[in-house]
Amino acid sequence: xxxxxxxxxxxxxxxxxxxxxxxxxxxxxxxxxxxxxxxxxxxxxxxxxxxxxxxxxxxxxxxxxxxxxxxxxxxxxxxxxxxxxxxxxxxxxxxxxxxxxxxxxxxxxxxxxxxxxxxxxxxxxxxxxxxxxxxxxxxxxxxxxxxxxxxxxxxxxxxxxxxxxxxxxxxxxxxxxxxxxxxxxxxxxxxxxxxxxxxxxxxxxxxxxxxxxxxxxxxxxxxxxxxxxxxxxxxxxxxxxxxxxxxxxxxxxxxxx
Ligand code: PGA
Numbered sequence: 001x002x003x004x005x006x007x008x009x010x011x012x013x014x015x016x017x018x019x020x021x022x023x024x025x026x027x028x029x030x031x032x033x034x035x036x037x038x039x040x041x042x043x044x045x046x047x048x049x050x051x052x053x054x055x056x057x058x059x060x061x062x063x064x065x066x067x068x069x070x071x072x073x074x075x076x077x078x079x080x081x082x083x084x085x086x087x088x089x090x091x092x093x094x095x096x097x098x099x100x101x102x103x104x105x106x107x108x109x110x111x112x113x114x115x116x117x118x119x120x121x122x123x124x125x126x127x128x129x130x131x132x133x134x135x136x137x138x139x140x141x142x143x144x145x146x147x148x149x150x151x152x153x154x155x156x157x158x159x160x161x162x163x164x165x166x167x168x169x170x171x172x173x174x175x176x177x178x179x180x181x182x183x184x185x186x187x188x189x190x191x192x193x194x195x196x197x198x199x200x201x202x203x204x205x206x207x208x209x210x211x212x213x214x215x216x217x218x219x220x221x222x223x224x225x226x227x228x229x230x231x232x233x234x235x236x237x238x239x240x241x242x243x244x245x246x247x248x249x250x251x252x253x254x255x256x257x
Contacts, residue, residue, distance in 0.1 A: 009213050011229065012043040012169060012236035013253045014130060015243025016070060016098060016217075019049060026052035030059040032246035037253055040064045043236070044253050045096045045130075046243065050084055057093025068096030068130065071104060074117040086125035096128045098238070100156065102175045112155030119160065119168065128167040130215070130238065131156060133196070137176035145174075146195055153199050162204055169213045170196060171238040177218025179240060186227045186234070189216045193233035222251035229255055 021029065026048040037044055047068040048056050057067050069092075073083035089097060099122065100115035115131065122129040133152040135145045149172075157165070172192050177184050184192075193214045201209035216228050217238030228234050243249040 007210065007232075009211065009235045010041070010043055012045065012213055012215060013249075013255075014045040014068065014096070014098075014171075014215065014236070014238045015047065015249050016101070016238055016240050017046065017048045017052075017244060018070070018103070018240060020244055021048060021052060023052045023055050027055050027059055029244070029246050030056045030065070033249060034060060034063040034065055036246055036250035037064050039254065039256075041256070042253055047096070047098055053089070053092040053094060061093070066096060067092075067094045068098060069094050069127075070098050070101065072097050072099070072118055072122060072127075074114075074121040076121070086121045086127050089127060090125050094127060096130055096169075097122050098130045098132065098171075100152075101132045102134055102173060102178060106175075112152055115152075115156045116158050116160075119156065120164075123160075123164050123167070126167075128169060130169045130171050132171045132173050132217070132238070134173040134175050134178075134218075140174065140176065145192065149192070149196060150199065153196065153203070157203070162208055165204060165208055165212070169215060170200075171215040171217050172196060173217035173238060175218075179219070181219050183219040183221070183224050183228075184216070186224075186231050189228055189234055190231035193231065197233055220252060222248060222255075225252045225255040 045066045045068045047070045069089045072086050076085050099118045104110040119129045135148040139148050174184050197209050213235040215236040215238045216234050220237040220239045221242050
């Protein structure tokens with residue numbers, strides 16, 4: 001039996017399109033995907049670039065595919081050239097937003113503090129945050145995986161209430177597995193997911209620990225998704241490269257078939 005089916009957590013398969021695809025390409029991929037995904041036993045989300053949100057929103061409206069953004073800024077509006085607010089994302093049709101992806105932490109200076117502010121802004125506007133955490137290869141090799149996650153969870157979720165966290169999703173993305181073809185083994189993923197759930201339990205109690213969805217991300221492909229989803233604490237996946245082609249991504253979404 002598949003892990004996520006043993007509890008009340010509905011799996012979520014999310015596609016992070018990163019800085020790929022023009023509007024036309026994004027619309028075309030979304031069109032193909034909508035045709036391939038009919039099963040609503042799994043939640044599906046795609047996160048195209050900001051410029052494609054509106055046109056893709058028209059394509060996925062009324063389908064099983066939800067729309068997410070890859071980032072947001074925490075202020076509702078103002079003189080912040082180049083930034084996008086949560087209200088703008090909602091008006092473009094988003095229901096999810098990815099926050100604190102390791103590429104944003106690495107290249108754009110995001111910290112646990114900015115992640116925390118972004119989560120709060122998202123929740124205020126009823127966007128479901130997909131909050132990314134994960135260790136680097138060096139941190140794993142020096143046995144710091146759990147302490148890195150402790151800090152990311154502690155600071156990232158600071159001063160959030162149980163109510164706030166109702167729709168929050170955690171994505172465990174070991175940096176060494178992103179775009180490298182080196183997936184964590186299902187055993188490695190399960191070990192960390194279990195640890196993260198325990199952290200949530202200690203901080204926020206049993207109910208949230210039981211209901212919060214924890215996704216795995218890092219080189220997820222059609223041929224490893226099943227094994228990952230067999231793990232009791234893996235509730236879905238955040239998929240980069242393999243989400244760019246509708247056919248490949250649909251194979252990941254339809255992992256139960
Ligand atoms: P990948 O990316 O699937 O290409 O490894 C995952 C991610 O960055 O979310």
